[in-house]
Every structure is written in structure tokens, then in C-alpha cells.
Amino acid sequence: MTNPLIRKLERRDFLSEAEREVLEGAVARVKEIGADEDMVREGDRPTESTLLLEGFAARYKILASGKRQITAIHIGGDFIDLHSFLLHTMDHSILALTPCKIAVVPHGTLREITERHPHLTRLLWLSTLIDGAIHRQWLVSMGRLPALGQLAHLLCELLLRLQTVGQADGNGIRLPFTQPELGDVLGLSTVHVNRVIQELRNEGLITWRGDTVTITDWERLSEIAEFDPTYLNLEREPR
Amino acid sequence: MTNPLIRKLERRDFLSEAEREVLEGAVARVKEIGADEDMVREGDRPTESTLLLEGFAARYKILASGKRQITAIHIGGDFIDLHSFLLHTMDHSILALTPCKIAVVPHGTLREITERHPHLTRLLWLSTLIDGAIHRQWLVSMGRLPALGQLAHLLCELLLRLQTVGQADGNGIRLPFTQPELGDVLGLSTVHVNRVIQELRNEGLITWRGDTVTITDWERLSEIAEFDPTYLNLEREPR
DNA sequence: CGGCGCATTGAGGGCGGTCAATTGGTGTGG
């Protein structure tokens, strides 16, 4: 199996054979994580970073009220806590939403990459910049879109991101999120998430059976979401 | 005047004399921008990045409804669109909230830094990671805090960030934002921003005269905000 | 002096929250 990070980076730039080998060689070991298990916890100071190979993971913070806000959803190919390489102390936790397979990369290896492989370093940097661009887009959706548009936007984004790593089936994707989890992503209550999902269904924009979501009317869905994929940086060009 | 970026980075790590010189030398020229002027526009493909020396700037997107969401506030020392070095196409615009003095750094110079100065590269990368951490915190505030807590959190954050670059006067800061602008930051209406400010005032937590805000009760303000500065990465340690 | 945008205040309405109950699927222990 090809490392999905390589697939993700090659969607944005060209990797040399040597660079691919460095990436493959950076993996110290592969680990399995159970669903609902924390991979990293707030306050930790990890000495290695984890690359998500399979499964879904989420960054989150818990508030004093017990409420939870999920700030990112990660899929195969995402270098989940590459951040901790430079940020050191985790200011949030990361949770496996499904059983996950992860590759572990020691921070020492990452440091060596920054010392010896400038182009590869730029691409790793790029992947964290794309994370930042996604954060900004979520801020826009949360701040200024009604709940319906916000959910529509999330679905548009996830379809494109999953397509990028070959995990979409046409306009259908496997989305193993519960409605309470979706509420924590969107900053909404479970009840309201349920109603908004039904509205998208009733309008004929999506079908949602079990954990499989199919976008049946991309045109109208992306219009409701005011979706513009620029922020996902899907252009392949030298970086 | 010392480059405030150097001050910002030295708050997080130690720079060598050579590195300081590289940073100083990276500036191609210094420019002045008028208040309310766009520094970069959505869709642009800049060939240079801008470092904010003095003033306040904001990243924002405009929606179909005409609504605006500000996704970041930048202060002196922030390398505003360092992102464009790797992201290439701007997916949002950047606005000068006040008259600004900026330093222009060509992308070619940044590329050379990544080729020759790995440690400095890591620190520039770090500064974009801190931006990302701030985005995540804003997501938490927007999603799960009531308006009062959200505003309180913004004030706590800005006080610490301005202190870091020596722009605070004790617990007082100069905040040249209008209430409509604040609304676009917080995702609230102007009317509600006004009411929430008054509540903070009436509770004796802050004073707000002209564009000078003083935090008179940090204890209670940070409690309302559930403020934890970890995400700002104010620790000085090797990166 | 007149125009414009910001700060402020009041009135009324709606989007989304809370509380609560029902249904159904799943896992567990008696």
C-alpha cells in the first residue's frame, strides 16, 4: 500500500524518487488505535508525530461546561500532529473517530528532514498551511453561514478531500460520524443537526443511509454552502 | 528600530547573530499602507510576502450576502502572508485596519532561507503554526462560548499578543477596531457587540475609552473567557 | 454646514438551544 501522505503531497507538487523514499523511511512503526481512543492529549509533549494512514480522527477541546468543540477532521494522508514537532505542548487532544491505522514519525527524523531536504520540508510545511486554510474556512462558515449552509459546506469539503486520497465513490463517501459528533464540529446542538440533515434530505440534495452519504445535487449543495475549493489548494505546481 | 518579527521569534527560541542578519537582509523594501486599504486580494498570486511592522491588519472573506467574516487579526511582528509563499493563490483578502508599515520579502528570498537556514525555516514555519493554533482557539470560542465569553477571550488574547511585542501598557492596549469590525471578527451583529461590550464594562472587567481598552479585572475576565494561553506558545525553547 | 459612519438604544422576531419523550440498535450480565 502506498503511503497516503505521498498521494496527498503529489496532488500538490512533484516528489522525487529520493523524497518518496525519505518519507517511507521516516516511519518508525505502524500502530492501530481503537475507536473513541485519544491518540494525543492536551498537555502532552510528544516526541513523535503521527501520520494517519486509515480511519478518521478529530482534534477537539473540552470546555468548563463539558461542551466539546471539534476543530478539525482528519482523514487518511493527514499528518495529524506534525504541529507538535515545533509547538511542543499540545493545547488540545486528538481522538480516533473510527479504528485508525497510524504511522509514527520521530521528531528527530522530522528535524533531519528539515536539515537535509528543503523541498520536502516545504511540502510538509504546506500541509500544515492547508490545515490552517481549512480552519479559516470553518471560521467563515461558523460565523456567517446559517446551519444549513454550514453543514452543506462541510459535506462539500469532505467529498473533495476524500476524493483527493481516493476514498470517495463518485459522489458518495463513508462518513462515520454520529450526529452528536457533527454537532461538536459545527458548534450546533444534536437536535438541530438532525433537523438540518433532514432538510438537506428533503430538498433532495443528499442521501444519508447508515454511514454513507451521497451528494445527489452538487450544484445546489455547493451553492447553499457558497463553496469555493480554492482554499484546499488542489493545484499541482512547484512549491 | 528592531524588526518586531525578531522580537516575536526570540520570545519562542534563540536566534543566532547570523540568523538575525538574514532576517534583516530579507527585507526588499518597506512600504506604507493606508487605513482600510487591501494589502492583498482574494485571487491574487503574490510573488512576495509582507511582514507587518506597525499597525493592525485583518484577513477576511466576503460572502454572497455581503456579510464579512474576519478570520485573523495581525499585529506588528506578524508575517502576514507568509502563507502565499507556498499556497500561491490567495483564498481571502487582507486589509489594513489602521495605517500600516510593512516590510516586503520576495518569495525567492524565502525559498533561499529554506534551502540554507533550516533552523530559521523551522521558526518561520512555527509562526504559521501559531497562527493555526489561534484559528483553532477562535473556532472553539465561536462554536461553544456565548458572545460575552467570546469577546472576553479575544481581549485576553490580544493583551498577551501585544505584550509579547511590547505594545501593551500594563493591562492597557490600543485597539483601533470599530464595533462593526469586531462583529465581523466574532461573527456577531454590531448591535450585539455593543451590548456585550457594555456588559463587560458594567461588570467592571474592562474600561474602553476611545480606542484604549484596559483590562481592570484579568482574573474574572479570563475566567469568563476560559482563557488558557498555552496555544500562544509563549515558551522560549529550542525548536 | 451637511454628509457619513460609528456608538447607542428600543422593539420585535427568528434561528437554534434546552428539555423531554419515543424508538431502535447493540452490548452485557443474569
Next chain:
DNA sequence: CCACACCAATTGACCGCCCTCAATGCGCCG
């Protein structure tokens, strides 16, 4: 094998935070 617990999905009733609309006063600038 069933009783029971637990959680996700769904629905209804009601509530409240925050929005919209509107008006007033004020400061700044042409």
C-alpha cells in the same frame, strides 16, 4: 435467551440569545 442499560436518531414544545429594523446623537471631514 431475555432483561436491562446505553446511545444514536428523531420529534415536539418551549425558550432565549442574538438578529434585524429603526431611530437618535455624535464626531469627523469635505
